[in-house]
Every structure is written in C-alpha cells, then in structure tokens.
Amino acid sequence: MKPLDPRLLRYARAARGVFAAGGILGLLRTLAIIVWSWALAQLITIVVLPMIGAPTGRVAEGAFPTSDLWWVLLVAGAALLLRSAAAWGMDTVAARGAVRVKSQLRGAALDALDAASPEREDERSDAELATSLGRGLDALDGYFSGYVPQLILTAIATPLLILVLLLADPVSAITVIIVFPIIPVFMILIGFATQAVQDRQWAQLQHLSASFLDVVTGLATLKIFRREARQSARIARETEEYRSRTMTVLRVTFLSGFVLDLAGTFSIALVAVTVGTRLVNGEFPLGLGLFVLLLLPEVFIPIRQVGAAFHASTEGLSASTEVFELIERERRPLDAPIAGHPGAAAARTGLRFDAVEILRSGRPVSSPVSFSVAPGEVVALAGPSGAGKSTLLAGVLGFVAPARGRISGPADIAWSGQRPGLLQGSVAENVALGDPEPDDLLVARALSAAAIPELDPSTLLGAGGAGLSGGQAQRVGIARALYRAWRRDADVLLLDEPTSALDAETEAAVCRALRAEAEGGRGVLVVSHRRPVLESADRVVELTATPSGVHA
Structure with a gap:
C-alpha cells in the first residue's frame, strides 16, 4: 500500500490537476502562514514591549514603534484571508477532483472488463468486483479530501518553513531537523500495522459481499431444502467478523494518531524550551522568538495530519490497488492473429x-x-x-x-x-x-x-x-x-x-x-x-x- 501510487496519475488524469492546483494553492498557503506568523509576532511585540518597561539585552531588537500597529494589523488580516482562501481552495479542488478521479478509474476498470476475456481465471466474483468499484472507490473521498491536501503541504510547506526557520534562527532549525525524522519513522512503523489490519478488513468485506450474493442467488433452492436459517446464521457470523475487524482498524487508527501527536508535541516543546530560555536571558529578540514559536507548530502540523489522514483513507487505497491491477490485466493476444476480412466480392475465408x-x-x-x-x-x-x-x-x-x-x-x-x-x-x-x-x-x-x-x-x-x-x-x-x-x-x-x-x-x-x-x-x-x-x-x-x- 503506497502513500501515493504513480498509477493513480496514469489512469486518472484528473488526479494530475488536483496535485498541480493543490501545489500552487499549497505554496500560497505556506507563504500566507509565514506572513501571518511574522505579522502576529510583531503585533504582540508592539503591544507587549511598552508594558514591560525597559527590556534587557536583545529583547526589544527589531521591534516596530506603536505607530506602525495599523499597517502590521492590515498585513496580518490580509495574510489570514489568503491562508483561509487557499485552504478552502485546496479542499474544494480535492473534493471535486475525487469525483472526477473516481469516475475515470471506474470507466477505465469497466473498459478493461469489457475488453478482457470473459474466460477470466482470476476467480474474483462479480460481488467482489462490484464492491471494489462501488464502496471501495467511494472510500477515495477520504483520501483526496483529507490525505492529499496534507501530503501536498508536507511536500511544499515543510521544506519551505524549515528554510525560513534556518534563516531566522539556525539553532531552532537544526533542532527541528534533528527531531523531525522521529515522526516519519513512527508513521512507517504504524503504517505496516495499519496495512495488515486494513487488508484483512477489506478481504472480509469482499467475502461478506460474495456470500450475500450467493445466498440471494440460491434463495429459492435454500427455501426448498429448508436451509435458509443456516445461511442467515452464517451471514450474521461474517457480519460480526467484519464489525470486529473494522473496530480493530479504528483502534489502530486512533492509537496511531495519539502517537503522532505525542511525538510532534515533544518535538515542539524541545524547541520552545530553548527559545524561551534565550528570551529570558535576553539573548533573543522578542519579535523573532515569537515568530519562531508561531511558525514551529506549522512545521509539524502537515506531517502529523498526513499520517492521521493516511490511516483514515487506507480502505480507499486498498480498493484502488485492486482496481489498478484490474486495469493492468491486459487481454492476451492470439499467438496467430486471425486474417482480415476479404470483402464481399472476394472468396470467403474458412x-x-x-x-x-x-x-x-x-x-x-x-x-x-x-x-x-x-x-x-x-x-x-x-x-x-x-x-x-x-x-x-x-x-x-x-x-x-x-x-x-x-x-x-x-x-x-x-x-x-x-x-x-x-x-x-x-x-x-x-x-x-x-x-x-x-x-x-x-x-x-x-x-x-x-x-x-x-x-x-x-x-x-x-x-x-x-x-x-x-x-x-x-x-x-x-x-x-x-x-x-x-x-x-x-x-x-x-x-x-x-x-x-x-x-x-x-x-x-x-x-x-x-x-x-x-x-x-x-x-x-x-x-x-x-x-x-x-x-x-x-x-x-x-x-x-x-x-x-x-x-x-
């Protein structure tokens, strides 16, 4: 189960537009975050410095006078509007893209089924195919609405924000670079566990669908031989098994979210302590310190949310993998192609x-x-x-x-x-x-x-x-x-x-x-x-x- 399968871009052209538009909007959102953090830090500095009297050391370094409060406030408001608009745009593009991607994948899969041999040897029932193309692809909504925007932000915002931190405060940036890999490591380890339980849940859902279709198809025969009660009990057992596996997936998802949040919180706290210590000692400007503290959570938010969103969209990923395999199952050509039609006026071919x-x-x-x-x-x-x-x-x-x-x-x-x-x-x-x-x-x-x-x-x-x-x-x-x-x-x-x-x-x-x-x-x-x-x-x-x- 790949976080981003290249086949998605190959078989669903709408996905390319989602990532392209999402990349542009993600860049605008990141720039808005940087400007908003800077403006908010300056606003707090302008308001707070007169209250603490004559600060010692470098605390007041680079601070704006009180007369600049209004234009800084205007910059902060503009940045906030741009950030909100970019976030809304990313969500809208992802939601609309999900509809088009699902339509294109379904169309490609149905075309593959139509062009393929009816003599299928993959032993997949019609119920399993219907489940993959129906419920399975519908689960891609969560993938596009939750996971894809955070993945784009992780790829664009995280490097850019770390670069800004490196220019603003090298000590904090180096600390972030050191502790940041902890979260991806946890994501990979948790991802293996999630994949295993999700695959079992998805297999159970397909088995339940196939069993239900078999019962409906043979209902008349079951009634004749008075075996309908036994089949009802079997469906109930398989439904309970599916419920149990679903709860296992949810339990792993919640635990993974807690672990990722805990790792991110510890990382942020480690940097915040160093910044706060230097502020207290007068070794750091107040405005710059606030800017670093405001920007710091934004560095970790995309990677934390991409992990949680990934676990929430694993069902759609499992189904899409099966759809990709279905599309790629090419119809085998004849070793000896049949000759062309000779035409009505020519002699017939045997x-x-x-x-x-x-x-x-x-x-x-x-x-x-x-x-x-x-x-x-x-x-x-x-x-x-x-x-x-x-x-x-x-x-x-x-x-x-x-x-x-x-x-x-x-x-x-x-x-x-x-x-x-x-x-x-x-x-x-x-x-x-x-x-x-x-x-x-x-x-x-x-x-x-x-x-x-x-x-x-x-x-x-x-x-x-x-x-x-x-x-x-x-x-x-x-x-x-x-x-x-x-x-x-x-x-x-x-x-x-x-x-x-x-x-x-x-x-x-x-x-x-x-x-x-x-x-x-x-x-x-x-x-x-x-x-x-x-x-x-x-x-x-x-x-x-x-x-x-x-x-x-």
Missing part, C-alpha cells in the same frame, strides 16, 4: 486450427487440435464434457490465447454462446445488439430462421431476458448470430450447444437454418453433443484427451 493447444491455469484442456472449416461446410465439434470444445471457440474469438499452434480465419465472425446473454429491452434490440441502425426486416428474418417466427420483435424482456422460456431465449441468441452474419457478411458462423434446450422439431429447423448458411458460402462450426446436429453436419470432429491429438 477457419483453420493447426496443432492448437490451450492452457487453463497452466494445464492443457485438450491434446493438440488440427482441423479446418471450409466455406460452405458444416463441421460439428463433439466430445465429452471438459474436452475443450467451448475453449476452442473462445480461442477463435480471442477470449483465450493458444499456448501452442495457430488459429487462422476471417476477422468477422458471428457467434452464439451456450448462454444467450439477453439484456433488458425489446426482442429486436437483443437480436440487433450492437447495430447502430437496426434493420427490422432482417430482425424478423433472423427470428424466422431461428425457428421462432411467432415471437413479436417488439416484445419487451426483463433483466437477463426474463419473459422468455429457456428454449425461446436460446433461439433469440441464434437469431442474433444469424443477424450479425447477414449484417456484417461474416465468413464464419460459430454456435456453442445451440439446440440443448430445444425439442426435436425445433432442433431440426435450426439444423436446416445452419445448412442454409453453409449453402450460402459460410463456414459453420457448431459445438454439440446432440445426435441430430451431428448427423446434419458434413463432418464431425471428435475431441479427446489422448496424446495423439485431434486431426480432421
């Missing part, structure tokens, strides 16, 4: 697998596969479950990359997966998904070819395609693939178990539609274990796990 082997979690899912799908041909891919049939289609689509071998084919491919993946909206919108200018006639033709002509294209579906039976949803998915093939003049049509939920008569109609596509010049590759589909194909490629591989 699909070819040359000794293709795909790994999952470092293990091959099948033996090396070699076969081709020529234009005008229907090829069925068969084999036992887990033999790698769907994985080969994922390799064609670019969802996974072959560990060895080559996949070659056209750029435009129409595809229908095992799950139709329907969205809320009309049937026509689902069939023409991704088409900026849907063709209503082509939608109706696709539904008819998919053996569902009776379905009105204007029928509205609920979330996940609610409102259709499993067989109807499957045929809408087939219609979508056909629509894309016709609309984009795709050379190859891929279908994964397209008839698993269909009756024999409907299945025969779908097989006739696939044959019609092949007769039109397209290559058709269909994964299926259904006998009617295998019998309607020109060739059947049987996948096995034997070392000899598959050749067809």
